[in-house]
Amino acid sequence: MNKKQLNKAIIGILGLATLSAVSLQANAFSATSLGTFTGTTISRDDATPFKSWSDYGAEVNFGWVHTADWFKLQVGSAADITAGTTFNVEFKLAGRGTSQPLNTGGFTLWTSGTAATVEGGGFHEYNQVRGPGDNGITTNDLIGNVVSGHNGWVGYAQNGLSFTNGDGDVVANGGAWNTSSPYLTGGAASAGSNATLDLYGLKAGYYLIGLGGVCPDDSASCITTTPGSRQYTFTASSTVAPVPLPAAAWLFGSALMGYLGLQRRKMAV
Incomplete structure (x- = not known):
C-alpha cells in the first residue's frame, strides 16, 4: 500500500468513527436539573413538541427520546436521603400563554433511588409506564441508571387522549402511580386543564422526568x-395526603344508619 492509499484508508476509518459518534449522540438525551425539592415550590417554564410524550411511528405511541424534555430532580437533602425521609409532592403540568399553550401534555417519573440520576443514550423511544427491563420489556433499558424492573417507574399523569403504546400498555387520560413501589405509599392523579400527579410518602432520592405533548398516532x-x-409550566410543590377515617368511624356510621332506619320503621308502624 502506497502513501496515498494509506491516507485514504485512514480518512475512511476516521469518517466511519465520526458518523458512529454522531449516530450515538443523536440517540442520547441529557436532562436539565430542576434542583432540590425540600418543600418549597419548584417551577419551570419551557416549550416542548406536541407529539414528544406519545408518538413514535405508525400506531406505536411511544415517546420520542430526543424531542421530549428531560429533567432531573433531587427530592430532599443529602441528609434526608440518608435518613429515608419522605415527602408529599404534587407534580403539575399546565399550558402557558394564550397563543401556543401545551393543551395536552404528559410526564413520567422514574427513580434512580439513592444514586444521583445520570442521562441515557442509544435508543429512540421510551415507554411511559415501565422501568428498564420491566417484566421482560426492554424499551427503557438505556434510560440512564434508573432502578431496574418495575420499581424504576414511579408514575405518570397526562391530560390528552387515552391510548395503548407499542408494548401493549394502556396509558389513560388522568394518570397512575406504582402501587407496589418501595419509594412511595400512595398517590392521586387528575386531568382537566392540567395534568396533575400527587405522590404521598415519596422517599427522598433522585428522580428522572420525561415530559412532552400527547398526540397518539391513531388520532x-x-x-x-x-x-x-407548545409552552408549558411544570411545578413540584408540597401537598397534603388525605387522612383516612379510622375503622371505628365507619362502624359508628353504619350503626347510626341502622338506628335511624329502625326509628323510621317504628314511626311507620
Missing part, C-alpha cells in the same frame, strides 16, 4: 404542525 384530531412546540 388525527390532535395532529397539527403549527406551532411545532
Whole structure:
C-alpha cells in the first residue's frame, strides 16, 4: 500500500468513527436539573413538541427520546436521603400563554433511588409506564441508571387522549402511580386543564422526568404542525395526603344508619 492509499484508508476509518459518534449522540438525551425539592415550590417554564410524550411511528405511541424534555430532580437533602425521609409532592403540568399553550401534555417519573440520576443514550423511544427491563420489556433499558424492573417507574399523569403504546400498555387520560413501589405509599392523579400527579410518602432520592405533548398516532384530531412546540409550566410543590377515617368511624356510621332506619320503621308502624 502506497502513501496515498494509506491516507485514504485512514480518512475512511476516521469518517466511519465520526458518523458512529454522531449516530450515538443523536440517540442520547441529557436532562436539565430542576434542583432540590425540600418543600418549597419548584417551577419551570419551557416549550416542548406536541407529539414528544406519545408518538413514535405508525400506531406505536411511544415517546420520542430526543424531542421530549428531560429533567432531573433531587427530592430532599443529602441528609434526608440518608435518613429515608419522605415527602408529599404534587407534580403539575399546565399550558402557558394564550397563543401556543401545551393543551395536552404528559410526564413520567422514574427513580434512580439513592444514586444521583445520570442521562441515557442509544435508543429512540421510551415507554411511559415501565422501568428498564420491566417484566421482560426492554424499551427503557438505556434510560440512564434508573432502578431496574418495575420499581424504576414511579408514575405518570397526562391530560390528552387515552391510548395503548407499542408494548401493549394502556396509558389513560388522568394518570397512575406504582402501587407496589418501595419509594412511595400512595398517590392521586387528575386531568382537566392540567395534568396533575400527587405522590404521598415519596422517599427522598433522585428522580428522572420525561415530559412532552400527547398526540397518539391513531388520532388525527390532535395532529397539527403549527406551532411545532407548545409552552408549558411544570411545578413540584408540597401537598397534603388525605387522612383516612379510622375503622371505628365507619362502624359508628353504619350503626347510626341502622338506628335511624329502625326509628323510621317504628314511626311507620
